[in-house]
Amino acid sequence: MRVNAPTSLREILHRPGLHLRLLTGHAQLDEPVTRVFVTDLLDPKRYMSGGELVLTGLMWRRSPADSAAFVGACAAMGATAIGAGAAAFGCVPEDLLIACQQYEMPLFEVPVEVSFREISDVVATSFWAQRATGLATVLGRQRGLVAAMASGARLADLLSSVAADLGARCWLVSPAGRLMCGTDPLDQSLANRFAATFLGSSRVPTEVRIDDVTYSLHTVRGRPEHRLASWALACTGRSDEPVPPDVTAELVGLAALERVHVDEAARVERRLADQIERALAADAADLPSRLRAGGLEPGSAFLAVAARLTGLLTPADLVVTLLADLVSTTGFAAVTGLTTATAPATDTALAILRLDGDGPVGTDPRADEVVARLRRGVETLRPGIGRGHLAVGVSNVATGSAALTGAVQEALHAVAVAGTGPTGVRCAGEITTHALLIAGVPTATRNSFHERVLGPVLEYDRRYRANLVGTLSVFLESGGSWSQCARQLHLHVNTLRYRMKRIEELTGRDLGRFDDRVDLYLALRVHQPVPG
Numbered sequence: 001m002r003v004n005a006p007t008s009l010r011e012i013l014h015r016p017g018l019h020l021r022l023l024t025g026h027a028q029l030d031e032p033v034t035r036v037f038v039t040d041l042l043d044p045k046r047y048m049s050g051g052e053l054v055l056t057g058l059m060w061r062r063s064p065a066d067s068a069a070f071v072g073a074c075a076a077m078g079a080t081a082i083g084a085g086a087a088a089f090g091c092v093p094e095d096l097l098i099a100c101q102q103y104e105m106p107l108f109e110v111p112v113e114v115s116f117r118e119i120s121d122v123v124a125t126s127f128w129a130q131r132a133t134g135l136a137t138v139l140g141r142q143r144g145l146v147a148a149m150a151s152g153a154r155l156a157d158l159l160s161s162v163a164a165d166l167g168a169r170c171w172l173v174s175p176a177g178r179l180m181c182g183t184d185p186l187d188q189s190l191a192n193r194f195a196a197t198f199l200g201s202s203r204v205p206t207e208v209r210i211d212d213v214t215y216s217l218h219t220v221r222g223r224p225e226h227r228l229a230s231w232a233l234a235c236t237g238r239s240d241e242p243v244p245p246d247v248t249a250e251l252v253g254l255a256a257l258e259r260v261h262v263d264e265a266a267r268v269e270r271r272l273a274d275q276i277e278r279a280l281a282a283d284a285a286d287l288p289s290r291l292r293a294g295g296l297e298p299g300s301a302f303l304a305v306a307a308r309l310t311g312l313l314t315p316a317d318l319v320v321t322l323l324a325d326l327v328s329t330t331g332f333a334a335v336t337g338l339t340t341a342t343a344p345a346t347d348t349a350l351a352i353l354r355l356d357g358d359g360p361v362g363t364d365p366r367a368d369e370v371v372a373r374l375r376r377g378v379e380t381l382r383p384g385i386g387r388g389h390l391a392v393g394v395s396n397v398a399t400g401s402a403a404l405t406g407a408v409q410e411a412l413h414a415v416a417v418a419g420t421g422p423t424g425v426r427c428a429g430e431i432t433t434h435a436l437l438i439a440g441v442p443t444a445t446r447n448s449f450h451e452r453v454l455g456p457v458l459e460y461d462r463r464y465r466a467n468l469v470g471t472l473s474v475f476l477e478s479g480g481s482w483s484q485c486a487r488q489l490h491l492h493v494n495t496l497r498y499r500m501k502r503i504e505e506l507t508g509r510d511l512g513r514f515d516d517r518v519d520l521y522l523a524l525r526v527h528q529p530v531p532g
Contacts, residue, residue, distance in 0.1 A: 007033050007123060009081050009106060012053065015122050018114055020083065023097055025106025031080045036120045042066060043073045050078030053123065055116045057085045064095035071099040081106035083119065155258035156181035162254060168243045170235040172220065172255050175199055175228050175384060176325040176377035180258070192380045198232035200383030205248070218248055220255040223263045224315035228322060228384045231259060266324065269294075269336065276352070277338045280405055288401050294335040296354045298401035303353045303370060304411035305394050308418075310347050312388035320349040326377045326392065327351045330370045348415065350408060355397060367397050371427055378423045391418035392425040438526055446526040453523035456506040468506075469524070471499045476521050480511070 010029040013020050022029075034051030037044070040059035048054075054074050060066060074082060082105055084092045092109050100107035110119070155172070163170050163183045171182035177192040190210065197208045198217045204227075205218045213236055220231040233255050235243040243251075272294045279287040288298035296302070307323040324336040330353065338350035355366055371394055378392055393414025398407035410428035418424035438446065451458075457468050471489060475496075478484040486496045500511055509516035 009033055009053070012119070012123060013108060018119060018122065019111050020114075020119075021109045021111075023092060023107045023109060024101050025081065025104070025108075028081070028104070028106045031106070033080050033123065036116075036123050037079075038116050038120070042070055045073050045077050048074070048077035048079065052077075052079045053081055053083065053119075054079050055083045055085070055110065055119060057116075058088045058093070058096070061088075061093065061096075064093070067093065067096040067099040068102070071096070071103050071105055075103040075105050079105065081108065083108050083110045083116075085110045085112075085116070087112045154181075154261070155255065159183060159254070163251065168235055168237060168247050168251065170233060170243075170251055172258070173198075173232045173234060174325045174328070175230070175232070175322070175381055176329050177380040178325060178329045178377075180231060188376075192376065194232050194234045195380050196383050199227060199381065216243060216248060218252050220252055220259050222259045222321075223266075224318055224321065226314055226318050228314070228381070229318055231255065266321075270320075273335050273338050276335055277350075280338075280408060283405060287404070291335075291352075291401055295333055296335060296352065300354045300400075302398045302401075302404055302407060303355050303367060303395055304398070304404065304407040305351045305353060305374070305392065306348060306408075306411040306415040307351075307393075308348045308389075308391045308415050310389050310391075312386065314388075319347055322381065322390070323349045323351050323392075326374055326381075327353060329377045330373045332366075332370065348412070350411065352404065352407075370394070371425065375425045378425055382423050385423060390423045391415045392423075393418055394425065394427045396428045438522065441526075450523050450526045453507060453509075453519055457503055460502070460506055466499070466502075468499060468503050471496070472503055472520060473524055475500060475511075476517065476524070480517070 008030050009025075009032075012018075012033060013022055013029070032051060033053045034049075035053070036055060037048060037052040038055045039047065040057050041047075042060040044054070052074075056070075060070055071082065082100060084096060084107065086092060086109055092107070097107060099105075110116070159170070159172075159181055160183050169183045171184075171186050171191070171194070172180040173186075173191050173194045174180060175195055175198070177188065177195045179186050179188075179191050193208070193210060194215070194217060197206065198204060198219075201217070205216055207214055207216050209215075215234045215236045218233040218235065219227070220233050222229055222231065233248070233252055235248050235251060237243050272290075276287070276290045276294055278284070279290045284290075291298045305323065305327060307319055307326065309319040309322060320336065327334045327336055332353045332355055334351050334353040336349070336351040338352070353370065355370065374392055374394065378390060381390060393411045393416070395407035395410035395414065398404055414426045414428045414430075418426040454469065457472070460466060461468055471485075474488055475485045478488065482493050482496060485491075486493045489496065491499075503509075504511055507520065509520055511517060511520075
């Protein structure tokens with residue numbers, strides 16, 4: 001049973017000394033009262049939120065028809081009951097009683113000698129007494145939970161019983177959509193929906209309604225301090241109703257205890273990753289033993305996964321946390337947190353997954369499943385990336401520790417060509433075109449090559465507006481066919497030959513040679529966007 005249950009209408013009506021007389025609504029006596037609301041407005045809806053005990057002196061009543069309007073407004077906002085003062089008319093008007101019966105709204109009479117302040121004070125005292133009792137219960141439960149978790153119990157072991165006691169159902173979901181634990185099974189699509197809504201909302205707590213069920217989403221902060229590194233706690237009542245704030249606060253506190261444990265485990269894993277990282281960078285003989293210390297058998301099949309996060313002002317280690325989250329959604333054993341020596345860029349992190357099987361991505365079904373789950377996780381993260389860019393690169397399957405260095409380089413190259421959208425995942429086995437190959441070349445090198453090969457032609461075009469670059473592009477795209485290129489450019493073949501001769505003179509290349517054509521073609525293409 002949940003603590004801090006609101007005071008019921010029955011408790012208030014039976015308070016000694018108030019002499020409150022129930023006129024209608026005997027079936028609703030156990031309805032909860034969230035607060036006392038005193039009003040003499042005919043339409044008080046804007047000041048109500050539900051669960052109120054409405055006290056009124058009936059000053060709004062100018063005609064019998066007003067009763068239906070007043071009761072209808074209270075019912076629309078979910079009021080628990082109406083208490084009518086008898087002072088104005090000497091008794092409760094019959095039309096008010098009829099209106100309450102029509103709306104199934106409990107109605108009681110407040111005697112002339114009892115002030116609304118007395119009722120408010122009695123209810124407030126009851127609220128504070130229950131809050132104090134509930135606080136003692138919460139503190140006792142929290143002490144027990146801390147002791148249990150200190151003894152090795154995890155949130156998954158405790159959550160169901162605690163949530164049942166609080167009258168709630170809840171699930172803890174990572175930003176990439178991984179279910180950390182929950183009171184009930186959770187479909188993966190729903191977990192992804194929770195995570196995406198959590199990341200995309202301008203404010204949290206927030207709510208999302210799915211299949212006629214309202215879930216509230218709350219933040220469980222971790223390290224580093226960023227929403228992309230936080231967990232989402234999704235809650236709903238046992239009857240698919242919203243969960244009161246005191247309950248969600250306790251559940252968030254419980255989840256925070258688990259987050260502390262997970263962050264500490266990640267810190268320990270980071271030390272193991274440092275050792276593997278140094279061994280990889282130095283091509284050290286002790287790499288197999290370092291892998292074993294990290295829980296990876298050195299003779300296994302591996303995948304290297306790289307992630308790069310750019311375009312956002314974020315904590316430096318956020319990309320490490322994001323990659324660890326993404327990799328955890330695959331279900332395979334992994335070591336995450338590799339940076340520095342193996343991935344010189346500070347915005348890049350690496351992970352190594354142990355995978356049974358061999359062969360390039362695209363032929364091994366387990367590797368394909370890893371990539372599919374990574375893509376699903378990256379898509380779930382998209383609302384939190386905003387104007388930034390999250391790229392993920394995956395190597396081919398590498399068998400044995402000796403092949404890991406090459407796999408890491410493949411992953412780093414794949415992440416460099418992972419597209420230009422907010423998010424993208426690229427596998428090394430997919431890099432089969434010159435465009436993807438070029439994208440792995442540093443920007444400065446590409447720019448330099450473009451300028452060295454085509455610089456004189458570009459300068460000639462700027463000076464004489466000759467469009468030689470455009471002519472060259474059409475010529476190469478047409479496979480070097482003079483007639484086809486001339487038709488496309490609406491030129492005489494002799495004019496085209498003159499232009500191509502000028503290009504050869506400016507570049508020092510012979511368009512009759514295949515290797516020179518390749519140089520010119522690549523120089524034209526190095527500035528094209530990478531396919532996503």
